[in-house]
Amino acid sequence: MRVHFIAIGGSAMHNLALALHDKGDQVTGSDDAIFEPSKSRLQEKGLLPEKEGWFEEKITGDIDAVILGMHAKNDNPELIKAKELGLKIYSYPEFIYEHSKNKTRVVIGGSHGKTTITSMVLHVMHYHDREVDYLVGAQLEGFDRMVNLTAENDFMLIEGDEYLSSALDLRPKFHLYQPNIALLSGIAWDHINVFPTFENYVEQFKIFIDKIVNGGILVYNEEDPIVEKLVEETANPIRKIAYNTPAYSIENGITYLETSEGPMPLEVFGAHNLSNLNGAKWVCQNMGIDEDDFYEAIATFKGASKRLEKLFDKGGAIVYKDFAHSPSKVIATTEAVKLQYPNKKVIACLELHTYSSLNVDFLQQYKGALDKADEAVVFYSLDALKIKRMQEISSDQMLSAFAKEGLKTYTNAESFKSYLYALDLSDTVLLFMSSGNYGGLNMETFISERLQ
Structure with a gap:
């Protein structure tokens, strides 16, 4: 497949470009500014554009898919040319859904903690040699990139961002994924430039819950009253699993999680991260990892990049x-x-x-x-x-x-x-x-x- 990226230099976009390149697709792209580490990583794979800027001559009729980044605007000359040629244009989340529509989609949503929870789940799966496709918002130790796409893996693990999809698609990204398994960590007003009122912001999470496929699973933080209210009010026929902050103690600068086998030392700390851990445990259990195996793996989790x-x-x-x-x-x-x-x-x-x-x-x-x-x-x-x-x-x-x-x-x-x-x-x-x-x-x- 031949794929062209409009705004290839973004954190998520360049990782997707690298993933498709490694999968064997023919990848090209453009951007008006590309910074590190995207620049070096694209250059290493021969994907760095020769010149910065937008060039409509790059858009030709043999392109199978154009992926449009949020950075690109409606008047982008490459976008205009792609429309004129009738090419298939995807926003980032549209492309991710298209790739994963025949997989079990696991989507982690919430105003906070979603990168950490996604990273915890991915760490546990990797620890136990369970290969999954994934999209996560931070670089993780032991992983080359933030996106992995294959034809054979059964699960697609997605960090579900509530920000807008593209200049052409003003829906929040996580509305497009239609999860089989979803997690909602908490709701606290953010992105005021896009969601001008708190009520408007909360509505996006209501829609997210409604987008879970019939018979799907929602793991949710019962300590967040707004989340709990949305879960109680939804008419979507889904299974609901509540989680909260587990018991823990702190001794000499080390946090210990209380388990049935006794206190277990952790690399991460903070009540919010212990809550994240409990949510990740339920997600992993619904992906086939039992509780003991989860604890064994999570004890070695050191956190996502830039998260404490x-x-x-x-x-x-x-x-x-x-x-x-x-x-x-x-x-x-x-x-x-x-x-x-x-x-x-x-x-x-x-x-x-x-x-x-x-x-x-x-x-x-x-x-x-x-x-x-x-x-x-x-x-x-x-x-x-x-x-x-x-x-x-x-x-x-x-x-x-x-x-x-x-x-x-x-x-x-x-x-x-x-x-x-x-x-x-x-x-x-x-x-x-x-x-x-x-x-x-x-x-x-x-x-x-x-x-x-």
């Missing part, structure tokens, strides 16, 4: 990086770190740079989000606000929104960097929370220069 990832631990100083940026995730991550290290000083550094987090009205959702930190810092770029054409936020507005005593705010990358380099990090946990990079901060360089 430990970067440094030496001489009393510990550094973590986490993808958390929405209010619910910031609360869960900060609380988890403080509970894990109650006798250390926890310094939490949060970067706000998404449309939702920089919206003045939405900012109030962050009240109390950093309360568990001993010291807290919020970094946000005034330049980013200008680029996004959003209202400027003052330091006073930020302090008022978080309502955290002693909160520091920085809008300049160099000033924030100077703050970090001046810190006394003895007997301290430094926690970075962001889906960005704090205006260009190189974590490895910081750790090397400041701590090693």
Whole structure:
């Protein structure tokens, strides 16, 4: 099959391109900007476009499928040419469904935890040599890429993102997958630029539940009242399996999960991750992995990339990086770190740079989000606000929104960097929370220069 990607450089898109190439398909693509690590990974396989930009001459009648990334807009010249030629145009999730329509589709949804839960399930299956097709939102240890597609595997494990599918298809991605087995981890308002009201956002998860195939299975977090309400109200004839946070203890910086065989040490920690683990267990059991085999495998799970990832631990100083940026995730991550290290000083550094987090009205959702930190810092770029054409936020507005005593705010990358380099990090946990990079901060360089 010949496949062309419009916007091949994206995190998910380039991984799909690599997966199809390895499967034996003929792959081409275009993009107006490609960054690392996508650039090197595409180049290694001979898939990196010779020049950046859009070239309608690349679109020819012998292309079997065009895959359109969210980055590409309606007026993209390659898209216009593909329409003129009557080529089959797929959004990313449409193509994934087309590939997996004859497989058992396992879809992990929710405002938070879906990458971690998907990664946990994938880790367990891999540990026990159970091959599955998959689509996950982070790089995992032991896996070459974030997408794997085959003709022979029975299961397709999908991280079900609620963001929009493409410029042509404004449906949330997870509405297209029609799961046989689904999980819903929790609902907390996100993507305010797309879902302007909380009610509109919740409606997307109601539709997700309704899209589960008749007789399918929904594993859901019964500790989330919104999820529980949606599950109670659905008329979809599906089997419902509730999960919650299991019993656990923390001793000397190690979290132990209570099991029938006694306490079991884990590599991950935090109540939210223990809840994620319990959800993953039910999914794995419905994929043919019994409880004992699940526990054996999950004890070795170290986490997904950028999800409470430990970067440094030496001489009393510990550094973590986490993808958390929405209010619910910031609360869960900060609380988890403080509970894990109650006798250390926890310094939490949060970067706000998404449309939702920089919206003045939405900012109030962050009240109390950093309360568990001993010291807290919020970094946000005034330049980013200008680029996004959003209202400027003052330091006073930020302090008022978080309502955290002693909160520091920085809008300049160099000033924030100077703050970090001046810190006394003895007997301290430094926690970075962001889906960005704090205006260009190189974590490895910081750790090397400041701590090693």
